Amino acid sequence: MKLAARVSLVTPSLTLEITAKAKALKAKGIDICSFTAGEPDFDTPEHIKAAAKKALDEGKTKYGPAAGEPKLREAIANKLRTENGLDYQAANIIVTNGGKHSLFNLMLALLDPGDEVIIPAPYWLSYPEMVKLAGGHPVIVQTDASSGYKITPKQLRQAVTPRSRLLVFNSPSNPTGVVYSPAEIQALAEVVVEKDLLVVSDEIYEKILYGKAQHVSIGSLGPEIFARTIISHGFAKGYSMTGWRIGYLAGAKELIQAVTTIQGHSTSNVCTFAQYGAIAALEGSQDCVESMRQAFAQRRDAMLERLNAIGGLTCARPDGAFYVFIDISKTGLTSLEFCDRLLETQQVAAIPGIAFGADDHIRLSYATDMESINKGMERLDRFVRSLF
Numbered sequence: 001m002k003l004a005a006r007v008s009l010v011t012p013s014l015t016l017e018i019t020a021k022a023k024a025l026k027a028k029g030i031d032i033c034s035f036t037a038g039e040p041d042f043d044t045p046e047h048i049k050a051a052a053k054k055a056l057d058e059g060k061t062k063y064g065p066a067a068g069e070p071k072l073r074e075a076i077a078n079k080l081r082t083e084n085g086l087d088y089q090a091a092n093i094i095v096t097n098g099g100k101h102s103l104f105n106l107m108l109a110l111l112d113p114g115d116e117v118i119i120p121a122p123y124w125l126s127y128p129e130m131v132k133l134a135g136g137h138p139v140i141v142q143t144d145a146s147s148g149y150k151i152t153p154k155q156l157r158q159a160v161t162p163r164s165r166l167l168v169f170n171s172p173s174n175p176t177g178v179v180y181s182p183a184e185i186q187a188l189a190e191v192v193v194e195k196d197l198l199v200v201s202d203e204i205y206e207k208i209l210y211g212k213a214q215h216v217s218i219g220s221l222g223p224e225i226f227a228r229t230i231i232s233h234g235f236a237k238g239y240s241m242t243g244w245r246i247g248y249l250a251g252a253k254e255l256i257q258a259v260t261t262i263q264g265h266s267t268s269n270v271c272t273f274a275q276y277g278a279i280a281a282l283e284g285s286q287d288c289v290e291s292m293r294q295a296f297a298q299r300r301d302a303m304l305e306r307l308n309a310i311g312g313l314t315c316a317r318p319d320g321a322f323y324v325f326i327d328i329s330k331t332g333l334t335s336l337e338f339c340d341r342l343l344e345t346q347q348v349a350a351i352p353g354i355a356f357g358a359d360d361h362i363r364l365s366y367a368t369d370m371e372s373i374n375k376g377m378e379r380l381d382r383f384v385r386s387l388f
Contacts, residue, residue, distance in 0.1 A: 009132045013125060014355035018339065022349035033376035034349040035364035038174065039242040040322070042295075044277075045288035048239060051280035055273035062272060066264040067256070068095025068248070069275045075282045076248050080231065084203075085220035086250065094256050094263065095270050095278075099204045099234030099247035100126060106200060106230060106249060107134035109258040115165040120151035121357030122325065124174045124202070128357075136165070140357055145316055145327065149176040153187045160195045167197050169218060172205040175356045175363040176325045177318020179213040189218050189225040200230040204247075205321040207238035207289050210297050213319035230255065237321075238289050239281045246270055246278045296322045299366040299373055306377035312384050322367045325353070329360040331387050338362055345386075346379040 019036040026032045067073065073090040080086040096102040103126070111117070113135040119127050121140045128138035141159050143149045156167065169188070171180040180188075192199050199218060206215045219229030234247030249259060303324060307315045314327040328338050335352035339362060342348050353361030366373060 006133055006135075010129045011125075015125060015351050018343075018349060018351055022343065025343075025347070030347060032343075032347050032349055033372050033379060035366070035368065035372075035376060036349045036351050037365050037367050038323075040237065040240040040292055040296075040367050041369065042240045042292050044240050044244070045281075045284075047284045047288075048241065048277045048280045051284075052273050052277035055276035060273045060276060064269040064272045064275070066269050067260045068093065068270060069272065069279075072275045072279050075279050076233075076250070079282050080217075080250055084217040084231075086217055086226065086229075086231065088250050091253050092250050092256055094249050094259050095275060096234075096247045096249060096259075096263065097267050097270050098245040099202070099232055099236060101245075101267070102232045102234070102247045102249040103127070103200065103202070104130050104133070105259045105262050106232065106255075107131055107136065108262050109255060110134075110198070111136035111165060114163060116161060116163040117166045117168060118156065118159050118164060118197075119168045120155075120170075122149060122173075122175050122353065122361070123168070123357055124170060125355040127168050137163070139164070142357070145314070149173070149178050149316065149325070150180060150184060151188070153191045156188060156191045157195070160191075160197065164195065164197060167192060167199040168202065169199050170202040172208060172213075172215070172318075172320025174205065174321055175323050175351070175353075175361075176316065177321045177323050178316070179209065179215070179319040182214070182216045185216050185218050186221055189221050192218075192228055193224045196228075198228050198230060199225075200232055202232045204232070204234050204237050206233070208293055208296060208322060209320045210293075210300065211319060215320075227252070235278050235281055238292075240292065241277070241281065244271075244274045244277060246274055296366065299368075299370060300324070302370060303364070303366045303373050303377065306374070306381070310377075310381045310384050312388055322365055324364050324366065325356075325358075326362050326364065327360060328353075328362055331384065333387070335359050335362050342380065342383050346383045348376050348379045348383070 022034045073093040077088045111134040115136045117131045131138040219226045230251035235241040312330045339352045351363040
């Protein structure tokens with residue numbers, strides 16, 4: 001069968017592939033320590049589930065508006081105004097089938113063939129693939145530990161060409177966990193304005209911060225950058241609602257109308273009763289978010305303490321999200337070799353850094369229980385010692 005040429009441009013998701021492999025081994029009774037999951041291991045908070053159940057009982061099971069339930073769009077706009085300093089109204093919001101879907105819709109609505117999208121590396125693995133599927137060209141700007149895995153204003157300015165259309169900005173970051181400071185965000189915003197770019201700010205990990213790190217939405221820094229900002233967000237990470245598939249995009253009305261047209265001809269509305277759970281997430285108590293954040297903070301500290309004792313590996317301290325990004329360059333292995341051998345010999349599942357544009361790194365998620373962390377770090381230590 002002849003497939004569309006665009007399919008050959010896209011790399012299958014390594015995170016989903018390795019997660020599936022680890023689950024298959026576990027199903028066979030093999031004791032697997034998996035650090036692959038990009039999702040909280042907590043159940044969705046009860047008041048959110050109760051709201052969805054109530055909506056089911058009230059018959060909220062029919063088609064809804066393609067852009068989302070009006071009450072949810074208003075609740076999202078209110079959250080962005082009050083928490084993030086972004087002057088959006090409900091008309092500036094579309095509810096999507098997860099945060100990933102919001103970005104995919106954006107690329108389809110925004111990019112013409114050959115348009116360039118600037119993506120700092122390490123990056124979330126789907127960014128470049130979405131750009132390619134939309135006919136655009138991903139321009140990867142490499143960062144490393146010396147810059148804190150952050151793109152600098154100089155790098156951004158040098159990456160801009162006449163075809164540049166969009167900057168993808170992710171803070172807190174997957175896979176590195178880095179959080180840009182307010183001053184760093186301001187400096188990047190100035191380049192975006194100077195070069196007349198658009199910026200999509202992926203803020204899905206906004207609620208998961210540690211220590212003195214603070215989240216600043218780039219669009220809140222002034223009217224000029226606000227006019228060029230698009231927000232991608234969702235409920236998966238902060239509220240442990242990964243399977244609910246509810247995300248959203250916020251931006252100029254013209255863009256949101258275009259995305260709504262695309263969504264109207266693809267998925268139509270997001271699951272109706274699930275949207276009422278999302279309303280409860282925003283309007284209910286946020287204690288559940290803080291409880292999960294505190295648990296992640298304890299796990300992060302425990303994993304870092306163990307990692308720092310393993311010779312041959314180095315790891316920057318993440319200030320957000322729930323990942324550590326580990327430099328394995330001293331082992332002499334590629335990230336795929338490292339992860340394959342680690343799973344085969346020690347039954348520890350990790351994600352190769354090549355998926356994120358950094359083949360000398362691996363990513364571990366600490367969205368798992370403390371027992372698994374301790375056991376997995378012992379196995380990782382054994383594996384690394386066997387290499388030297």
